[in-house]
Amino acid sequence: MASERVFMKGNEAACEGAFRAGCKFFAGYPITPQNEVPEYMSKHIWKHGGVFIQSESEVAAINMIMGAASAGARAMTSSSAPGISLKQEGISYIAMSELPCVIMDVVRCGPGLGNIAPHQGDYFQATRGGGHGDYRTITLAPNSVHEMAQFVYLAFELADKWRNPALILSDGTIGQMMEPVDFSQMPYVEPPHKSDWCVNEHQEGRERHLICTIYLLAEDMAPIHERLIKKYDRLKREEVRYTDYMSDDAEILIVAIGSPSRVARSAIKAAREEGLKVGMFRPITVWPFPYEVIRQYAESDRVKAILVPEMNWGQMIEDVVLAAGCAKPVHFIAKHGGLTFTPEDMLEPIRAIRANPESPATVWVQS
Amino acid sequence: MEAAKDKKTLTIDGKDYELVFDRPESLSVKPFTYCPGCNHGTIHRLIAELIDEFGIQRRCIGMASVGCSVFSYEFFDCDFISCAHGRALAVATGVKRMRPESVVISYQGDGDLAAIGTAETIHAANRGERITTIFVNNAIYGMTGGQMAPTTVLGQKTTTTPEGRDERRIGWPIRMSEMLALLPGVAFVARTSCHDSKNILKTKAALKKAFRAQLEDRGFGLVEILSNCNVNWRMTPQDGVKWVGEEMTKIFPLGTFKDVFAEEKEKLPAAARESADASSEETEV
Numbered sequence: 001m002a003s004e005r006v007f008m009k010g011n012e013a014a015c016e017g018a019f020r021a022g023c024k025f026f027a028g029y030p031i032t033p034q035n036e037v038p039e040y041m042s043k044h045i046w047k048h049g050g051v052f053i054q055s056e057s058e059v060a061a062i063n064m065i066m067g068a069a070s071a072g073a074r075a076m077t078s079s080s081a082p083g084i085s086l087k088q089e090g091i092s093y094i095a096m097s098e099l100p101c102v103i104m105d106v107v108r109c110g111p112g113l114g115n116i117a118p119h120q121g122d123y124f125q126a127t128r129g130g131g132h133g134d135y136r137t138i139t140l141a142p143n144s145v146h147e148m149a150q151f152v153y154l155a156f157e158l159a160d161k162w163r164n165p166a167l168i169l170s171d172g173t174i175g176q177m178m179e180p181v182d183f184s185q186m187p188y189v190e191p192p193h194k195s196d197w198c199v200n201e202h203q204e205g206r207e208r209h210l211i212c213t214i215y216l217l218a219e220d221m222a223p224i225h226e227r228l229i230k231k232y233d234r235l236k237r238e239e240v241r242y243t244d245y246m247s248d249d250a251e252i253l254i255v256a257i258g259s260p261s262r263v264a265r266s267a268i269k270a271a272r273e274e275g276l277k278v279g280m281f282r283p284i285t286v287w288p289f290p291y292e293v294i295r296q297y298a299e300s301d302r303v304k305a306i307l308v309p310e311m312n313w314g315q316m317i318e319d320v321v322l323a324a325g326c327a328k329p330v331h332f333i334a335k336h337g338g339l340t341f342t343p344e345d346m347l348e349p350i351r352a353i354r355a356n357p358e359s360p361a362t363v364w365v366q367s
Numbered sequence: 368m369e370a371a372k373d374k375k376t377l378t379i380d381g382k383d384y385e386l387v388f389d390r391p392e393s394l395s396v397k398p399f400t401y402c403p404g405c406n407h408g409t410i411h412r413l414i415a416e417l418i419d420e421f422g423i424q425r426r427c428i429g430m431a432s433v434g435c436s437v438f439s440y441e442f443f444d445c446d447f448i449s450c451a452h453g454r455a456l457a458v459a460t461g462v463k464r465m466r467p468e469s470v471v472i473s474y475q476g477d478g479d480l481a482a483i484g485t486a487e488t489i490h491a492a493n494r495g496e497r498i499t500t501i502f503v504n505n506a507i508y509g510m511t512g513g514q515m516a517p518t519t520v521l522g523q524k525t526t527t528t529p530e531g532r533d534e535r536r537i538g539w540p541i542r543m544s545e546m547l548a549l550l551p552g553v554a555f556v557a558r559t560s561c562h563d564s565k566n567i568l569k570t571k572a573a574l575k576k577a578f579r580a581q582l583e584d585r586g587f588g589l590v591e592i593l594s595n596c597n598v599n600w601r602m603t604p605q606d607g608v609k610w611v612g613e614e615m616t617k618i619f620p621l622g623t624f625k626d627v628f629a630e631e632k633e634k635l636p637a638a639a640r641e642s643a644d645a646s647s648e649e650t651e652v
Binding site: 057060063064065075200201202203209210212 | 424425426427428437438440444445446447448449450451454457458459460461462463464465466468469470486487489490494
């Protein structure tokens with residue numbers, strides 16, 4: 001790769017980001033629309049000194065990741081909605097064991113088998129833990145092919161820093177589309193050594209290492225929970241990431257992630273040509289969620305209303321409402337069944353909200 | 368092995384005694400918490416003795432599973448991972464692939480290996496993962512209080528087959544070793560029992576080959592060990608042991624189902640076969 005700028009598919013860019021971060025283990029099971037991930041991994045990970053396993057199931061894949069992460073390697077798995085449901089058991093164990101790893105969800109439409117069209121129905125399972133018990137995964141939401149690579153790269157860094165699983169919450173559109181990626185800010189790195197806690201073949205002269213999630217006595221479990229809660233609190237303070245687009249003077253603030261946030265940019269440009277001051281706030285970490293920044297927007301005199309477009313029945317909007325309180329009306333527009341937004345889908349409600357910030361057609365929570 | 372070193376002595380009340388029987392180095396000092404009559408302790412000891420004999424304690428990584436042996440990690444002194452129910456061999460795969468120089472053992476019961484983890488078992492075996500698996504078959508779910516296991520025999524009463532296991536309702540006891548022997552990735556698979564000393568020694572011989580399968584990079588190694596669960600069988604320990612030897616072995620015949628070492632020896636010319644016999648101790652099961 002002489003030039004650092006490459007034209008590639010989102011799913012493949014994610015793999016390149018992983019290689020650059022020193023990912024040495026990938027296990028996964030084919031599911032559309034993320035098949036390029038295991039395919040690309042199977043072709044290229046070996047020359048980076050890594051191992052690819054096409055697992056017998058999603059359940060096995062996530063447990064293989066648990067093993068590889070326990071052994072101190074940077075490890076990753078990838079799937080799409082129904083497959084991520086299957087991985088939840090393993091993610092719960094990984095979170096409780098405080099093992100770093102990266103899990104990518106190229107979300108398709110659910111519930112059930114659903115279809116293979118892009119969707120955002122996995123927001124809850126990505127940001128609320130997803131499996132049994134109390135835990136959280138660091139969750140990054142890319143909206144471009146470049147960010148697929150960049151966020152996987154970053155996810156490995158954050159996972160190791162916090163000894164916590166990190167999740168990439170993508171969608172079928174971002175995974176399948178092609179765009180240029182600039183790898184200049186993603187140099188190949190040697191992953192950190194984890195010999196102070198990982199299981200390995202060098203046990204001479206040290207206490208044995210135990211990776212464990214079972215603490216039968218409540219008195220033993222409580223301090224572990226408290227340690228995790230403290231970690232999550234620090235994560236909430238230190239790792240919130242977001243970006244914005246023309247939001248400095250915005251009277252209507254769109255809050256969006258993933259492919260709808262791309263459509264929102266087009267809608268914002270068109271709205272501004274009509275003289276409507278619209279901007280966008282885009283969370284990069286959806287866990288930890290940027291509640292505080294959204295609250296500040298909502299409480300500013302300038303912002304009249306917030307609009308949340310999602311390709312689901314309303315999930316991230318619950319976080320936005322939690323952040324905004326009842327300071328300003330929060331509106332919701334949706335695309336169902338795997339359908340995607342057009343700029344006009346957003347422009348129409350924007351015009352209505354401009355005329356009436358409490359526009360009943362889209363209002364979710366009134367101020 | 369430690370015994371090969373100088374004789375150990377023990378001083379009690381000012382008197383020196385020669386130490387002739389000791390805890391293997393690879394067992395931790397924690398006393399076993401298993402029920403009286405249970406064979407887990409015996410099996411743990413056999414594994415620990417072999418780890419000591421092979422001199423691999425400091426590169427051994429264990430997988431604990433879910434069931435009565437959920438706390439097996441407490442009893443071995445080496446790195447360990449406590450795995451989700453049925454997933455030990457998937458976790459083991461991730462470990463072994465990233466740490467090929469380690470020695471990975473997976474210790475699982477019948478529910479873990481032959482019910483909830485059947486897929487993980489078959490596919491780890493089929494990939495020929497260099498993992499040594501210890502499969503303890505006691506025909507019942509012990510930890511949860513005596514429910515039917517995939518290996519519960521026909522007619523056997525459990526808390527979920529109160530009238531006895533009926534194949535028309537819930538099928539037959541599953542024979543994992545015979546199934547696994549069909550897979551090319553398996554280097555060694557045998558079924559042994561712990562109901563008497565002779566069979567305990569045979570179990571150790573089989574376990575040794577399951578370790579060799581990994582140490583010599585031959586493939587997947589598994590020993591299915593028939594084990595007593597007198598508590599949940601509602602028997603005395605003596606009756607339980609007797610039931611293993613007399614009844615369980617009818618449904619689960621003891622024997623070696625796949626042995627690449629033996630197959631190899633058969634292929635050797637007669638003279639070489641004799642010298643191979645002389646150089647390796649008898650481990651036929």
